Amino acid sequence: MDGNLPSGEAFIRQFLYGQKFFKEEFNVQCKEFWLPDTFGYSAQLPQIMKTCGINRFLTQKLSWSLFNKFPHHTFMWEGIDGSRVLTHFPPGDSYEMKGHVEEVVRTIKNYKDKGRSSKSVFLFGYGDGGNGPSEEMLQRLKRLEDVNGLPRVEMSTPDKYFTSVEQEDISKLCRWRGELYLELHNGTYTTHAKLKRYNRKCEFMLHNLEYLATISALTHKGYSYPRDELDHMWKQILLNQFHDVLPGSSIGLVFHDAVELYKDVEKKYKKLLAEVPFTKEKKSDSSSTIINNTLGWERKGIIALDNQGQSASKKRRVSTDSDLTQIDSFGQTLAFMEVAGYGYTVIKPKACQLHAHAFKKGQLHWLKNKIVSAAFDYEGRMTQLHLHGDDRNAMSKDYHGNQFVIFDDIPLFWDAWDVMDYHLETRKPVSEKLQHVKILDEGPLRASLEFSLKISDKSYIKQVISLDAESPNIRFDTEVTWHENRKFLKVEFPTSIHSMQASYDIQYGHLQRTNHNNTSWDSAQFEVCGHKWADISEHGYGLAVMNDCKYGYSCFDNVLRLSLLRSPKAPDEKADMGVHQFTYAVMPHKGSFQEAGVIQQAYDLNCPMFTTEVQGEVTESQSYFKVDNAQIILETVKMCEDQTKDKTVVLRLYESHGGKGKTVLTSSLPVKTAHRCNALEEIIEDTHKSVAGIEGDIHLTFQPFEIISIMVEFNL
Template identity: 35%
Template structure:
């Protein structure tokens, strides 16, 4: 019996491959093909259609890297095929790799009407189901010769193919066969029957009765196939499988809601401009499939991708809009892009939902209730309340299944954020956002589902993704056979909202997970491509300033608020927060363009800020100090401009006995030794030393960095086993009010300026690195004399606490984590903050000192630079600048304030000299204003967003300057009144708020 079983499986595999699948197209005839290749970047469709072509035959190389070629394909349906189903099979030169990573095409009619996309698993174009014979076939194919960056077969190898400027011009592909073919639907269905049953059989218990039933049926079906006449005997073979295919699933079978899907990275191993075309190709494919399959439902997230189709391919967009109106093509997620969620700042994360949801509402009249982030590299603890504040209540992701150390304990649960907000969350147990309806995937989903016994449902995003492609007719056919099939989970096409509604109804009290959803993988994305990260951080803060000062100037002077400009810039910044751009895991082309984009945006935002501030300053010669930070400092009220004198400067360096320098401003005494290292930071008021005994801060440490996989994405824990301290100096000298330190190592140089402001308890460290290392990791260390079992890292609208110890594998796995502007650690009554202006990755460790001291050293290390070689072999080569500050004696409020200060420098503008009072004031330092702007609906109303930043209760009065705030309305992120919510309390023309820890509030203040 055992030998029979093995023989049937082997027989099935060979007969399918060599006889039955080839018989799907029993008759073929070649098509005539001509080609025209663009000399540069892609051209408009009309130009491609009109271009002169030359003949090309199968076997001919074509396609320079990142090039575009237009194929003209013509032919005539043979008369003898009358009454048959005919389609074309068009092979651009596909390789066996999955779609999205090689050549692709979009088929058009001669008038430019899009027909469908082409990729290696979807290369057919239907001519007719009952042809008359003699039909003329004429298509134009826009074909992209995108290079396969892993064509060597060895993944993650450095390649110059990642940028058109270095890719060369050697042809990438060899044209395959372009043929008309008779399509035998009976044989194709036999293939689907046999694949489904064969895949199911492989997953069933070896000695189970159901397996043997299928085994015998498959054997009988194969007996019925005449290998010399497959087409003539396929119907009989199918009849012998009908009984086992009709056996229904057991009532307790796991229920899978399948939704068509094509996770398309908005940039990754291709540039942004190519994603525009990938989306058009996939959307064309899916609208064509929806027309053929009445039960099929497709979903697509990322409003940016819909916007691209609308702008660049309106004829495709018309089909999409109709399918959306029919409820078949479902916009999902409500975000501008599937962004990273660790690094975007508070407002940026909020605006992802504002711009995404508003686009779907305005274009389709649809509001999504779910956030859709299948491939994002972990989820910040501030995200639940942002999702809720945007009017959504659910989250779908899959990526946490990639964690390498711990298996997440739930697939369906409530996720609780830092403020106590909970959202219903689902991780598909199929462990893929590119499900193909393969038997092994369906069986894995059912077996893997962790909520067995209390819940029965999971979701399976089904279709080729990453580089696009979407669902295929084969996947739809398999799902139909799995709708209710004994031995398998059941499968039904459903929109995400329908799945979530059923899942919530059957599981009303799921378990709760509190805090961040940390991905135990891809930790190095917090550091790779430092200039991209600096550009993002700088753009976020420039946008804050631009909105604040433009709104203030609009209210005070009638300055024209730049609605369109700010909207466009926000969307560009949000796009670049996509989870392979901001994390630094895209090809060189993407990051080269990102750097150029950030420079352009900075110039545009500086123009907006400058114009608004000049309008406020008026004409004159007196210097005004504009302060955009949310807290008052140096006597300048927050969000104001003042002509009052501001104490400035820094403590002058004094030579130190034994070498080095001392910086002392009577608040702080800092000692820098002859190595340029900080050996003492003494807090005079607290009579407390910040640096651990015998240790030195401002210590640059260099580690080898060669992860086991995923070069730009990963840093593995073993990197810490080997490292060197950079203590040699090439120069150490006083320079103005700072100490200048220069070092050289490998092929790189570092220059640092260390200073202490004259009036602040803070050590500023400005670092410039001319970086020319390969596969190295650079850290900046601060060993602190603080015993802390946990520390705080800023995240969106608050902070999250992480342990400094490694008691469990969950804690050990967080050996590299994310912070925004600060980390803070403390003992009761005294703490230390490390703030930054551009870095995100860091690690915090603790050690107990030996000897009579026996104290604890807690070391904070900021991650500065890496040098991975894939997918960008020149990652981060060149000059980088970083600002860090060590703030001894800091409370969490000090950390918040200093974090903003480091990112929002004061601006000096010449004007009339009259002070510009803040447009809005808040009387509690624990309540931070994150945005002041005019309402997006152009009503002129003022919108103020604020949050409790210290992690405690707060009662704050919000007051408008020059207008009453007592008619404020509480709104969601989209500036719509919150339903079933009482108006906020008011007193003396101001709003009085009582906030819970980390609570986010948006106020709309009417001005009319």
């Protein structure tokens, strides 16, 4: 599997299904994670491994790093939460050696942990493309078992190797903290952007569907949890997360097969979602429209109500059809709504005090509400970005934000895989206007602007910039028609912020990386992987960039860039050609990004509230789960894997701020018992007692970035 791009829950499902397979087929539980070839390793993998019963890790790919030689071969790898796994990086610098004497000698000469460990692994066979070892290789290695002047060679197993290392004094081993960054193949964060978009969207589809199906299975006797369908959908997504599919480094036929799998997931999602009862109301001739919130906190925001897509006239664009709604320029009826976490409410538009407005002043177009305001020039570039009541401009005084830039993208080695640091020397702003900025919607619930730019004779950008009432972020809905040859498109935000590092969203947490080139290790990370957001902050002030389907970022000095599209020509000459749609948003904030709610805002962007028509008259709102501490994210709600426990649910939470915290998890459903479990859904023996408190409340204490799974049985 890829080690950077999947979500945290997808990582856990890879291990869950893998461990189930080995248990069913071989009656064993794996203790080793064997991943010789992938394009980098998330800093949260050690904890995810350990919660899935694995405490040993082997990889080979780090030998491919282009700038720095990794300093260890046998070491303890520590994740962002402090979890450690015994890790081996075979010193032969290959996962397909042939058993030659020189390879064995090179293995010993390269080994950097002599004196700390006396053993290493020799990986042999035709390993890149299959076929395994040949008879000649086995004969050569047999002859090398005990030769004077050469290291002893012994046929072994991963378990025997790691056990022998553990029997030595592992306290002598060095420790590596954080991600294992591969200094190569960082173009895979962006190549084949449609696969990345499908991946993010499908991961959140399954998040929504599992939660809604779980609640329905608990509260409706006639509804059956679609376990088999969900398993199949997860396995389709996990298959596409193989390290040459989701990264975009496969041939064109693989891309087409992967898209068909994603489309099948989407089709099944729509079908299964239509079968979910949603509410407790009994079936009747009447119906109601509800708004669903599938995240764990109360959300206030603008939602588009279904009105059959009627077009809006100019007059309707600048007015509303009632005091509480607005018809936007796309014919959508907009309303301001409040919905409790993991719950729903009937549509009752609420009055909104912090209206949004669009207006022109001089040569600039402004979007403004009572939280944030932004000014744009005729090219759609952000010249000013202010928090309400603060005259500080979050944008640099010398350069503009929302600046599209294009780079020559001709790597030394492999087109789809690599982007080289020298591409940064070819920066060219995209500035030729096809349509200058104009106002689409003046408010009061949504204010928006539109413009378009020409990249080349074959490629162009169309963008709608919007600001909603009571929203802290400026949103950029973007469509790019892309027919370039070895070019790299990014959008950049030069800020007025002084900082030595930037923070990036990863699986179940975040990671800091430097934004300077002090050392070769710093400069090698000119293109890095992040998920839903990145943030650059100084004390008391910062700016976050969020997105709904991108994974490549770069930050140097005060400039934060989001990577949008590449156009490699091998192994798929048509990679990324066509029309792309994506959304990103910018959020200035006071205080830290944790205090400002950047993490929740990024979730909101990726997992919007949605409307559903249900049978019966719904008169009350409902919230099924609540967490009383913003540090703690309730990430997953699913039925237990044990089919005999039809009233037992697994809840997975994590600490998102990077600090210790306590929370009380409450449910509107009656809790019978609650136990800590691992990600394989095995009760943790040393906490086998119930963790349910008074009246079913579940009290939890978290370490920084800790993932906790709870098995809850409901009294229904």
